[in-house]
Amino acid sequence: MAASASISKTIYVGPFVHSTSLTDLEIEEKGAIGVDENGVIAFVERNVSQAGIEDVKSRNPGWQDAQVIKLEGNGFFFPGFIDTHTHASQHPNTGLFGKTTLLDWLQTYTFPMESSLSSVPTAQRIYQSFVSRTLSHGTTTCAYYATIHVPATNLLADICLKRGQRALVGRVCMNSDLSPEYYRDESVETSVRNSQASIDYIRSIDPKGEIVKPIVTPRFAPSCTSDCLSAISKLAQETNSHIQTHISENKGEIALVQELFPKSKSYTDVYDTHDLLTPKTILAHAVHLSPEERQTILARKSKISHCPASNTAITSGCAPIRTMLNEGLTIGLGTDISGGFHPSILENVRQAVWVSRHLALQTGDDATKLSTEEALYLATRGGAAVVGLEEQVGGFDVEKEWDAQMIHLGSVDEEGSSDAVVHEGPVDVFGWESWPDKVEKWVYSGDDRNTIAVWVRGRLVHKTALYSGPKDATTL
Known part of the structure; x- marks a missing residue:
């Protein structure tokens, strides 16, 4: 405790x-x-x-x-700041986004780093450092992606609980051929069983969820087969857990989703038809959603994590945050380490403002710009609503x-x-x-x-x- x-x-x-x-x-x-x-x-x-x-x-x-x-x-x-999307396991790669696209970056930087956390001492070193780093930047609540490894994921929850940082901690689910053989779930059954194990452990160390809570984490649609998405959705329902994943970050990724799920109308429809869009779902990025997709997300009461530094660094695009706010979507900020280059939500407050101004320059519409006040709201009360803590903090x-x-x-x-x-x-x-x-x-x-x-x-x-x-x- x-x-x-x-x-x-x-x-x-x-x-x-x-x-x-x-x-x-x-x-x-x-x-x-x-x-x-x-x-x-x-x-x-x-x-x-x-x-x-x-x-x-x-x-x-x-x-x-x-x-x-x-x-x-x-x-x-x-x-305190609320980071609604980050990868604790990628902390050593912060700033190393290189010249690659999103999908190449995963293979070059991300998967090798995450796979190394099968070693608990390695995980201890990385997670202890990252939790300390985020706290030093005033981040009091964080939605963390861990890795596929149960012991390391549980260790991250232990560290957050000991340090007193509120956290949603998720074991990553990924069983498709997109992931390298050395770093993927062996089967749908393995993905569910290991996710259940981490959920059970996190609830055993903090039964009331006062500091740490589990969050079901299908990495993103291309990382999971259809059967896996359905099974993970069922697990989230049965355990009343939060869900986190990525959506419409990059145009190449969107094209890949269409190729892998040809019967789906859109990226959002993939998640919707697998019952993954719930009021407790956090969708990171949302850069290229269509108006119809945004309306579906709004109807399901799912939430958006805006990661402006990452979207710029990986050249994914400029998310239309003003439009989404006007439509009534709930939005917070995420650092998205290590696609993002900085573990500070304050830095992402600045980046959110800059991204909105770049959009204004492109469109000629000054209404697109976010104010300082609006960006600070996203960093606090907005983020609290994204992680389901709006009655408690912000x-x-x-x-x-x-x-x-x-x-x-x-x-x-x-x-x-x-x-x-x-x-x-x-x-x-x-x-x-x-x-x-x-x-x-x-x-x-x-x-x-x-x-x-x-x-x-x-x-x-x-x-x-x-x-x-x-x-x-x-x-x-």
Whole structure:
């Protein structure tokens, strides 16, 4: 089970920033957020002076002895990021997308790397590093693809649970001839049996699914035979599991799907006719969906993971996110390591904005562009809805759980000296900036050096030397 050390009632004092809707970002300069022993937000107060904490305690019975974490200077609290699609097993290949197309890239880089995780020590090294890396970037929830190996997949779940990072962990299903003989499921029965084994294990270590949950993971349609897709769909239904896969990432891939499934009307129809489109399904990429396909996905209440950095790196295309939002689809952001070149959702916030602007340049339609506020929504509340946690995380609302980052921005003194240089942070604040300016600087210039502490369900799961608050439930 997860670390069982108790959490004290804590009042987080200082500026906080979060999305209140797709287009609205609340920036409260003088906030006070009370988080109870279960990591749940009990109250949110605004316009509270640093000296007024005793008044806050007196207005909230039972909080007189609460510990206080104050954030001063150019910093703010922000909800934890949610990565709705990434491959933990591909972490060592980050940045190695080369000059290949998607399908060649799988054979050249991906399958050899993933197959090496049949070794548990190798998996331990890679997964431990990647979970630490994603936490350092403020990612409090992650939908992970593992590999076909049951022990390594279970190990990833163990690591997430121990570190306290929320995770959906999936053993990858792939039994078709597209996969090399050295790295594929031997049969449909093997695929189902091994997936069931990982589901059972993950639920045994976290029965309530408070931190880790299983997710059924047919890699993508070309990796699975029709019988396998049907069997995996049945397994997801019988175990009430989430499902994750890829869809319409690349035009060559779409052509291959049509060749392999000639009776299907579209890529989406392949999944729909195999009962894989459910309200608990995450579809990564969705770059080239037709209007009819998008309507089917909307009708089935399945969700979309937008992976802008990966789509650009692999030259898959620019997903029409504005169109999909206007149509009512639920969308979050994914890093898609290692097709994506960076494990940071903040980087993908930027990339989502850039991709939308490239589309606007192509079409001449400025309405295509995403705003900063919209991209931050996709990174938090949008992602929470994609992974089925919209009632629990994504914003600083009473009764949501405290999944949060403490952001620190550097300041420049009158001589031009910068504490950001001393602390290696990339964002300089000169003092004239408004709070919206500071947030924009962080979004477009910041990185993990600005994330000095991270909490999940009220437990500290990552900190840097700049964090001076109490070190509570997690051993780091």
